[in-house]
Amino acid sequence: MRSAPELPVRVLTHNIRYATSSPVKGELRWAQRKQRLLNELEYHTRHVGDTFICLQEVLHSQLEDIHAGLNPGAVSSVLDWAFIGVGRDDGYQAGEYSPIFYRPSVWDLQGWETVWLSETPSKPSKGWDAACIRIVTIGVFTHRGSGNTVLAMNAHLDHRGSRSRLEAARIIRAKIHEYRQGKFGRLIAGTLLAGDLNSQEDQEAYSDLTGSGDLQDTYRLVDTSRRYGNHNTFTGFGYEKEPPSRIDYVLLASEGSQTWRVDGYSVMANRFDDGIFDSDHCAVIADLRLVG
Template identity: 35%
Template sequence: MKKIIFLLLISFISKAQNLNLMTYNIRYSTKSDGVNQWDNRKDHVAEILKYYEVDICGMQEALFSQITDLKERLPNHNYIGKGRDDGKEKGEFSPIFFDKTKLELLKSETFWLSETPEVRGKSWDAAFPRVVTWAYFKDKKSRKKFYVFNTHFDHMGQVARKESAKLILKKIKEIAADKPVFLIGDFNGTPDSEPIQIIKNELIDSEIISTLPHFGPVDTFTGFEAKERENSRIDFIFLNNKNIIVKKHATLSNTWGGLFGSDHHAVLVNLKL
């Protein structure tokens, strides 16, 4: 009997694997950023993923050239995603990088935040086309399966952000049903904004249920400035299942000689499915 109990305990422990999940707006590659241009930051972005042993990172403002740079620096990671302009390589991606040594990709797709999600384009008062990239993963060790949806809401269109929140919740129900889901991204809205409230009516803000208190700055957008900007928490990790244990929630404000990896802080959660 003791042997059976021991084996059951070992089996339970082996299936309760930690997962490090991150959302990170890495800022477009543009020469006008001067000292903060991508060539001076790309190594640091990769270092963050390596140091914190990130299993999944949903990025925003990632151009294909930046994705290529990161792929070269992250040999254990692969990515999925499409450019918002042509559904291939042009324009911003909302890619999902994942550790291919730990996770098996079962399915993935990209849709647009518009009235015609399967067609490239924009709707409402959006300034630009916006996309959602989603993936269905299986943890190779625990065998548990889950979905990740990654997005970047429009920065100008108030109606677009509200309608995008409604659309993405509808899509999550259609695609994931009752499976564990993580919705991550740059939502260009603060916790009390209407789009975030719409999301929080159905999903859970991971910060709220973290076992340990939040670590790091509260706000996530910095504009490359060391001074914290008030009321600029716009990057979130949401989930749909209260049985998922969020152990830690952090905003990472690492710098290298005063240089940030991006004009946003990365947001990281450590959890158990």
């Protein structure tokens, strides 16, 4: 692996809540929430070009809204933001996406895939005791300025099936090892996994991913005095029976001689003084540096 200049990276992950036709108590429809979320994405990426935006629970109509909102007035040949990802139900446009948005002017996409977190990971499928089909979106990106290559992953694990979450974590770790041994292995300088794991720190998926030594939690890699915002990342819309919890993460793996440093970690508010929730999850933002 060749050495490369230091690379700052911002990772923003947010479960935006799918555009349901039957809102729960305390929830507004997507048409009333979407501009708030677009403003959030624009604000946190406006002057940070090296950002990955990792979203979960995104239906195709929401994907179109977000893509258009991030590229106001742009023509298709000159887009500021692009994305990778597919709908989980058919591998095309049906069901929820877990897309990764990136700026093509900053990142050169080397390759990408969607992996189903099931016994048949190469095709749309539901695994083990999962209530829903679950996926991880994987991309290999080379930074045009520094030459560093990053393996970026965005996952949404099941909210009910404990076995499926554990097996999903194992699939994700296996994919990391596969990429390390594959054609991009000599290029990859750092790996990141963002997303909604539906797993608290003492539960199966988090324990497997971090306890294996493959990945580290950005929350744990930054001094407590430098964390900002909330602790919990899931809030609900104010009327759910389950309590708030930390289930959304940015996890990291260093590769070879290069190492991730965490400059900042934050859990942003999802409700302001008007009392409206933009989602039942908060955005998690990690500011990183890849150093040689």
